Amino acid sequence: xxxxxxxxxxxxxxxxxxxxxxxxxxxxxxxxxxxxxxxxxxxxxxxxxxxxxxxxxxxxxxxxxxxxxxxxxxxxxxxxxxxxxxxxxxxxxxxxxxxxxxxxxxxxxxxxxxxxxxxxxxxxxxxxxxxxxxxxxxxxxxxxxxxxxxxxxxxxxxxxxxxxxxxxxxxxxxxxxxxxxxxxxxxxxxxxxxxxxxxxxxxxxxxxxxxxxxxxxxxxxxxxxxxxxxxxxxxxxxxxxxxxxxxxxxxxxxxxxxxxxxxxxxxxxxxxxxxxxxxxxxxxxxxxxxxxxxxxxxxxxxxxxxxxxxxxxxxxxxxxxxxxxxxxxxxx
Amino acid sequence: xxxxxxxxxxxxxxxxxxxxxxxxxxxxxxxxxxxxxxxxxxxxxxxxxxxxxxxxxxxxxxxxxxxxxxxxxxxxxxxxxxxxxxxxxxxxxxxxxxxxxxxxxxxxxxxxxxxxxxxxxxxxxxxxxxxxxxxxxxxxxxxxxxxxxxxxxxxxxxxxxxxxxxxxxxxxxxxxxxxxxxxxxxxxxxxxxxxxxxxxxxxxxxxxxxxxxxxxxxxxxxxxxxxxxxxxxxxxxxxxxxxxxxxxxxxxxxxxxxxxxxxxxxxxxxxxxxxxxxxxxxxxxxxx
Numbered sequence: 180x181x182x183x184x185x186x187x188x189x190x191x192x193x194x195x196x197x198x199x200x201x202x203x204x205x206x207x208x209x210x211x212x213x214x215x216x217x218x219x220x221x222x223x224x225x226x227x228x229x230x231x232x233x234x235x236x237x238x239x240x241x242x243x244x245x246x247x248x249x250x251x252x253x254x255x256x257x258x259x260x261x262x263x264x265x266x267x268x269x270x271x272x273x274x275x276x277x278x279x280x281x282x283x284x285x286x287x288x289x290x291x292x293x294x295x296x297x298x299x300x301x302x303x304x305x306x307x308x309x310x311x312x313x314x315x316x317x318x319x320x321x322x323x324x325x326x327x328x329x330x331x332x333x334x335x336x337x338x339x340x341x342x343x344x345x346x347x348x349x350x351x352x353x354x355x356x357x358x359x360x361x362x363x364x365x366x367x368x369x370x371x372x373x374x375x376x377x378x379x380x381x382x383x384x385x386x387x388x389x390x391x392x393x394x395x396x397x398x399x400x401x402x403x404x405x406x407x408x409x410x411x412x413x414x415x416x417x418x419x420x421x422x423x424x425x426x427x428x429x430x431x432x433x434x435x436x437x438x439x440x441x442x443x444x445x446x447x448x449x450x451x452x453x454x455x456x457x458x459x460x461x462x463x464x465x466x467x468x469x470x471x472x473x474x475x476x477x478x479x480x481x482x483x484x485x486x487x488x489x490x491x492x493x494x495x496x497x498x499x500x501x502x503x504x505x506x507x508x509x510x511x
Numbered sequence: 512x513x514x515x516x517x518x519x520x521x522x523x524x525x526x527x528x529x530x531x532x533x534x535x536x537x538x539x540x541x542x543x544x545x546x547x548x549x550x551x552x553x554x555x556x557x558x559x560x561x562x563x564x565x566x567x568x569x570x571x572x573x574x575x576x577x578x579x580x581x582x583x584x585x586x587x588x589x590x591x592x593x594x595x596x597x598x599x600x601x602x603x604x605x606x607x608x609x610x611x612x613x614x615x616x617x618x619x620x621x622x623x624x625x626x627x628x629x630x631x632x633x634x635x636x637x638x639x640x641x642x643x644x645x646x647x648x649x650x651x652x653x654x655x656x657x658x659x660x661x662x663x664x665x666x667x668x669x670x671x672x673x674x675x676x677x678x679x680x681x682x683x684x685x686x687x688x689x690x691x692x693x694x695x696x697x698x699x700x701x702x703x704x705x706x707x708x709x710x711x712x713x714x715x716x717x718x719x720x721x722x723x724x725x726x727x728x729x730x731x732x733x734x735x736x737x738x739x740x741x742x743x744x745x746x747x748x749x750x751x752x753x754x755x756x757x758x759x760x761x762x763x764x765x766x767x768x769x770x771x772x773x774x775x776x777x778x779x780x781x782x783x784x785x786x787x788x789x790x791x792x793x794x795x796x797x798x799x
Binding site: 190191192253254255258278279280282283284285286287289290291293294295296297298299311315316317318319320321322323324325326327328329335365366367368370371372373374375376377378379386388392414432433438439441446447457458461468470476481482483484485486487488489490491494495498499501502503506 | 522523526527528532534546621622623626627649650652653654655656657658659660661662663664665666668669670671672673674693697698699700701702703704705706707708716717718758759760761762763764765766767768771773774775776777778779786787788790791792793794795797799
């Protein structure tokens, strides 16, 4: 026996977005290995709606952890809560979403338990009894597979990759035992005061990290993002920007896609006037279909593009948005 | 203050792996991880903003005379001999001193093993001269894990305030005799302000500070300043706790990304409308 423990990360108000693919993968892996699936909710807010939804993903044990003496959202609190559940469930694998915050939780948990950790993983399998995680590295130019040799493996998984790799969530049986835990926060977490925690404004577009379609504007937009926004809206996608575009103030920093910005892995990536510097590729290399538009036929982004369009984005984007709308209108 | 720095292959270079699945290091363009310049800048900035306390200053806080404290920025790296390059750059920027954990047994350390060595080195320095803050960049541009600072904090048992885009240090007061650090961080959904007593581990984003360029004085000092080279034994660590022996992950294989065999290439005419229609058809075909 064993268990795969899944962190239901609810710092994100759309928590199902990351929990669903992680749970689907956990069910698939757990089913094959004979491992139970254990979902973890840390802190307050585990109400009937949460319980019902988690149960609907398949047979699962729901652990609700109260952290005494510290803010439950701090990485040290989450790490200590996950450790308690991993012990209780005799876990072989803990899955967290591979956001910056998720990686920190993974780092805490791995250090506390002396476990092997892989972050930014795009797949997880079990081979010869070992958890093996696959990931793209060096701006997507290499693929690696990494085995974890400790009894517990900690993996921060890219949720889009998990969604693409796993079938739809299995039908629920409604079986969901709820186990409640109380853990004392480590002193290092108790010492941290949360002075302010304010929600960032939510836009009408889907959030960049979660969107299935992302249109990214770069230097080639010349600072005019209206075409980028127009195409994103026509495709129902999010807007992203390169470092150059955010440094120039053409787009807010929060929209920066790259190794120091948001890491994305949408089904469709459209790079508009994006040259494809290695910093940027580090943040978008996991995109499923890459469409690149650039006037320079030798732009590096064309090396990773499924569709390479040599064109000026300033004329192409409005025309493309109109064409997309007319096709949707016809088919709708 | 201790600034964690790493010597990494240049991101623009053709980076590759050895037969043992390790990143090829030691190329002529290897340099200080660009994102560590941000943590050095943060450390230098904070030290410059904090007046050197003396017995007299401490009297004002009412806790009696304490020995004079000097504020230092120690650049710390773990890596092969060539990693001294990162320390030279850090010294040139203004770091006061540099410590290099260099030991053959460290080669092949994974993230947790690396964090173990870093935490032991911080402990070692802390015992010599109290460390208030460990500062790190948001990621190393080779592995892009962003988890070592968090693991170091867990191992030291110190508060972690990570991905900060603002950092402020308050000197000691009756309420918190050791001083405190306040950071602002922007996560995917929130803006947070966190405060913790010192000592603490802080990582900073590339939005936090604008790294300075080395001055002529700094460049000269960088050549003169001795680098303190220590091994695992100096840290009280057995060789088996680091390197491949101390790691619980093992890379099974590395493969270059497969070439794109079926790229579609479109070239626009004057107004781009023809290509737009063709591209829209392609997107519809692929289910978008």
